[in-house]
Amino acid sequence: MEFRILGPVRVSAPPEALGELRSVKRRGLLAIMLLHANQRMHEEKLLNWLWRDEDGSENLAELRRTVTKVRGVLKHTPSHPELPREGDHFRLRVDPALVDFHVFRDLSRQGSEALEKRDRHAALSLLRKALELWPEPVAFENVPLSWARRTSDRLVERELVPVCRAYYETHLALEHHDLVVSELRRSADLLERSESLAAVYLRALAVVEDAGAVADFRDRFVGDFRQHFGADPSDGFLALARRLVEEQPPAAAYGLPEPPCMLPRDVPDFVGRTGVLTTLDGWLVDDDVPGVAALDGLPGAGKTAIARHWARTRSEHFVHGQLYADLEGFGPGRPVAPSVVLARFLTVLGVPPDGLPPDADDRVALLRHKLRGRRVLVVLDNVRDAAHARPLLDATAPCSVLVTSRNRLGLTDCRHLTVPSMSAEEAVNMLHRRIHDGRARREAGALRELGRLCGGLPLGLRIAAEYVAARSDVPIADLVGQLSSRQRLLDLSSPGDSEYRTLRAVFTSSFAVLRPEAQRLLRRLGLHPSASVTSPVAAAMTGLPLPDVEDAFAVLLGARLVDQKTVDGYRLHDLVHAYAADSARRYLGAEERRDAVLRMVEFYRGTVDNAVRAIAPSLTEVPALAIAAQVEPLELADREHAMAWCAEQRSQVLAVSRAAAEAGLHEQVWRIVGRFGEILKRNGDPREVVEIHEVAVRSAQVSASRLGEAMLTNNLGSALLGVDDFEQAEIAFKRALRLSRELGNELGEATSLHNCGTAAFARGDFARAGRLFTEGLALFTGLDHPAGQWRAYLHLGDVEWKRGQTAAASLCYRHALAIERNADVLVKLAQFHQGNGEPGVAVEYGREALRLHREARHERAVCGDLLVLAQGLHGLAEHEESMSCAKEAAGLAESCGDLRARASAFEWMGVCAEALDDRGQAVGHWRIAAGLFEELTDSRVARVRARIVETGAVRTVPGQRHAGNGSGEDLRDLPAGRDREGRHREALRPAEPGQAAADGRGSCDQHRHGAQ
Known part of the structure; x- marks a missing residue:
């Protein structure tokens, strides 16, 4: 708040400016203008209010000098309000939201509107905020003028007292008598001057104290009132006090002994849960209104421990005691009846056993009466459902209540919080x-x-x-x-x-109370290899219509046995998933289990097929196999939808493929992997791609499908290129080539032949690679296969570039681009022009390649594109954008499990930081790159370490080019060398000819090019 007039007049301004407000007249003028913010104030009125106490001092010139001084103070405040003269008036132009009095009025108005709507909780919050702005019943406290004293009294009577009365009347309506008594006792100055507030206090006091306390306050108030006003309070007030004294029973009638504490011992070694505890503080302590909070969550999630710990450590806020009951809603026996809990509470509160009403409704009424006006915390642990809790909530309505349950209770006027697993x-x-x-x-x-x-x-x-x-x-x-x-x-x-x-x-006790359809669903979810599952998959596994499955999920969600992550996506806790899997093995027959797994696998196979068809319709489909009856795969006709599904379900497809192989569903396995292989390569850990293709090759062999074996063996070779296992990749490609020739599959032969070339190139045998690419090109041309042709030209260009024949390389790349404007071709052209000292052209091609690979959601390719683009931008001295590209590449490389690309990205980040004259950051990036290169046994580690040493001795000027400053040429190491294991390695892979071949992007997957 920038300006305050409630209490002393205060302004947010530097001390030197506030010195100008030492004058009473200046503070008085500022107080008047703030009270009447944005209103025109006549000079004569200001003179009258400010100088009225001084005879003959109505000095207009003095008033204007005072205005000038106040303007000087206002110029030093954050908002700089103006105080212009308008004829014979002055107006303070200020935002009312910066003046405490006007904020008070606005909050009061909003609170009144909330009361009209019968929203008492919102009203209390608003009125409390208003009253916090007026801590003492006075305004302009440091302005000793008669105007200030009169106006302060008027504001207290007309503004403050009505808000106080509305606030405490609302608390009375909610039976918060103890709060009203304690807070009004602290406001004695205000209480003794207001008959209406005194009446509110009397009514609360009559509940909290006995008749003697009510009579004592009445007598004190009447005496103070006479002294202050010279008259007695109104007849209405006196009649109210007389009635309360006559009707009030003694305190002993409530039978409340020492504050009870029924809480169990606090949990030993309680740790963490700060977020949950803080939320409960806000709901049950910080709010003025006693409320109800319900903790729900998975069995064993620690709900009871949290409730006990929180209640034990917050006991000072509940001065009249804590009641606790374990309702055993999920124990081996029957849950504790609410009437039994009511009896326990009443007994603790002093009701003798023979005085307990036999009827449950009467017990509710009596307990509610006993708790009236008391600050008691009630903890209801292990509640079964809403019906189990409702009678107890009715009885404990005057108090704060904390409920725990495994189920989401869905109670009205209750805040619900699901307890998460521990971090x-x-x-x-x-x-x-x-x-x-x-x-x-x-x-x-x-x-x-x-x-x-x-x-x-x-x-x-x-x-x-x-x-x-x-x-x-x-x-x-x-x-x-x-x-x-x-x-x-x-x-x-x-x-x-x-x-x-x-x-x-514990899990069985929750499972036992589920409806049969929810039990059926949970057991079949245990047959899914992942703890994450979507409702369409579950519908396939259960054979139920999707609406019925969603209803069953709703039951599991209410029981907190699953969490909902998306509109149709759910996740089981790993231990619940293990329980469901074990339950399926124990209680489902072998045929029933196999049928559910088959349905699951068929759903994924059909959906993968639909997704790949939408993403890349030119890809040749795998040999057909009819989808199992009553399984409805997702229709993903839209390319964006299909790509999103593939990205989200990648790990699921892998897990389901493994599970299918274990279940002996080999015909399905090699078809799923054969169809999904191209998508698998685009992101994620490349080692997973190798592993699943090895599984798929075995499935094709078990199925006696030589066509499938040829396809998957070729694709395995491509996956092996992605992990730099060039020797095994070549072995796989040669086997695929032999199988394709035996089958008479010319397109498969061309594809495998070409891929043998990529393996030879990756191993540094460029002459052999050139011969194989040329043979492959001839076959692709004879088959009129454009995709094979542009890839062959692309890799022939790589060979020519390696040989130093830049003109021939350029011609090959242009041929490839003429056949298809493909992102792989574009990024190679970007590399080529960067290597020839044309960073502008390189950036143009790089941006287009990046856009196309982003559209295809090919994370691995995007990572390479970003590094190529970073080099080009660095060559154009666009160092900040180059750094941004390298940083994004580092993140993508980490998510894809590509350590080599990540190391290159950190090396480039160091180059960019050095160019930006941040040597410390450059060295930090290079140290990370050196560690990664060393882990990879990549000889580039020596160059990076040399950079670190050099940077300590040489201060680089931003944009300067010198040996080792990352101009681009010094990072390419042409021709590529070999690491100490003899494997082909590249200085910065995206800048190298043959980069696509080295990471598997340049290989021709057989299923792309024609396994018929």
């Missing part, structure tokens, strides 16, 4: 505290792995920690190895625990 850090801290021996400090990695296996689930962490602690002589890593199967974790229990404290028993 990795919280899980490790909990394990540390519970294992409490030297092993926990020595084996930090094993402890993190144990936390991961438990998925941050507190119950699982507690059981696992006690298991480890009881075996103090065994290394934690060995015990974690025993528990690596989550099935073992499900049945683990600590000594002395009942049979219901294993994770399996």
Whole structure:
């Protein structure tokens, strides 16, 4: 707040400017103008108000000098309001939102409107904020003028008192008698001057205290009122006080002994959960209105521990006690009836057993009466559902209530919070505290792995920690190895625990109360290899219509056994997924399990086929296989939708393909991978691509499909190029070539022949690579296959460039571009022109390639494009944009698992930082690059280390070119050398001819070019 007149007059301005307000007249003038902000004030009125106490001092010139001084102060405030003269008037032009009085009025108005709408909670919040602006019942406190005193009294009476009355009347309506008494007692100055506030106080006091306290206050108030006003309070006030004294029973009638505390012991070694605890503070402590908060979440998520810890550590806010009941909503027996809990609470509050009403409704009414006006916290633990909690919430309405349940209760007038699993850090801290021996400090990695296996689930962490602690002589890593199967974790229990404290028993207690269709769904979700699943997949696995599956998911969601991540995407906690998988094995027949898995695999196979058809319709389809009956794959006719699905479901397709192979569904496996292989290469870890293609090759062999084996063996070679295993890639391509020739598949032969060339090129045998590319080009030309032709020309250009024949290389690249304006060709042209000292042309081609690869969501290619573009921009002295490209490339390289590209990106970031004259940042980037190159046994590590040493001795001028400053030429190392393992390596791969071949982008996947 920039200007304050409620209390003393204060202004946000530097101390030297505030010195001008030492004058009473200047403070008075400022107070008047702020009170009447944006209103015209006549000079005579200002003279009268400011100089009225001084005879003959109505001096217009003095007033104007005072105005000038105040203007000087205003110029030093943040908003610089103006105080212009308008004829014989002055007007302060100021934003009312900067003046506390006008903010007070606005909040008061909003609070009144909320009361009219019967939104008491919102009204209380608004009125409280208004009253916080007026801490004492006075205005203009540091302006000792008669005008200021009169106006202050008027504002208190007409502005402050009505807001106070509305605020406390609202609290009374909500039965917050204790709060009203305690707060008004602290406002004695205001209370003794306001009959209406005194009446509110009396009504609250009659509930909190006995008749004697009411009579004492009445007598004191009447005496103070007479002294202040010279008259008695109104007859209405006196009649109210008399009635309250006569009707008020003694305090003992409430039968409330010492404040009760029924809370169980706090959880030992409680850790973390700061966010949840802070949220509960805001809901149940910071708000003036006692409310209801419900914690829900997965079984074992720690809801009870949080509730007990929070209640124990916030007891000072609930001075009249804490009531607690475990309703055992999910125990092995029947849940505790609400009438039993009511009886317990009433007994604790002083009602003798023979005085308990037999009827539950009467118990609700009596407990509500007992808690009236009291600041009591009620904790209702392990509530089954909304019906289980509702009678108790009705009875405890005057109090703050904290409820825990595994289910989302959906109660009205209740705030709901789902308790998440512990973070990795919280899980490790909990394990540390519970294992409490030297092993926990020595084996930090094993402890993190144990936390991961438990998925941050507190119950699982507690059981696992006690298991480890009881075996103090065994290394934690060995015990974690025993528990690596989550099935073992499900049945683990600590000594002395009942049979219901294993994770399996806890999950079973939640499973048992589910509807049959939800149980059916959960068991089949256990057959899915991933804990993440979409509702269309679930519909395929269950054979149910999609609306029925969504209804079943809603039940699981309410039971907190799944979380919803997208409109149709759900995720199970890893341990719940393990429980569901075990339940499926135990209770579903072999045929039923196989049928569900087949349906799942067929759904993915059909959807993959539809997606690839939408993304790249020119790709030749794999041999047909009818989709299983009653399975409806997703229709993804739109290219963007299809690419989004492929990116989101990449890991799912991999997992399902592995599961299909384990289930013996080999005909489906090689078709899924054969169709999805091109998409798989675009992002993610390339080692996964190799692994799944090895699985697919075996499936094709088991299926006795030589066509599928040829296709997948060729694609395996392409995947091996992506991990720089050039020798094995060539072996795979040669085998695919032999199979294609045996089958008489000319396009397959051309493709494999071309890919043998890419492997030879990658190994540095450029002469052989040129011969193979030329043979492949002849076959592609005879088959009239444009895609094969432009790739052949592209790689022939690489060979010519390596030989130093730039004119021939340029001609080959132009031939490729003429056949198809493909992103791979464009990025190669960008590299070529960059290498020939034409960064402007390189940037133009690089931007177009980047756009096309982004559209295709080809993350690996985008990473390479960004590095090529970074070089071109650096050559144009656009160092900041070059740095931006390199940074993005580093991030993409990390997500794709491409250490070599990541190392190159950090090297370029260092070059850019050096060009921007930030040597410290440059050295930091180069150190990271050196570490990565060393891990890869890449000889570029020596050059990067030399840069680090050189940078310590040479200060680079931004844009300067010298040896080692990253001009572009010094990063290409033409021709490419070999690392100490003899493998082909490149100084900065995107700048090298043959880059596409080296990372697998340049290979011709057989399924792209014609496995018929």
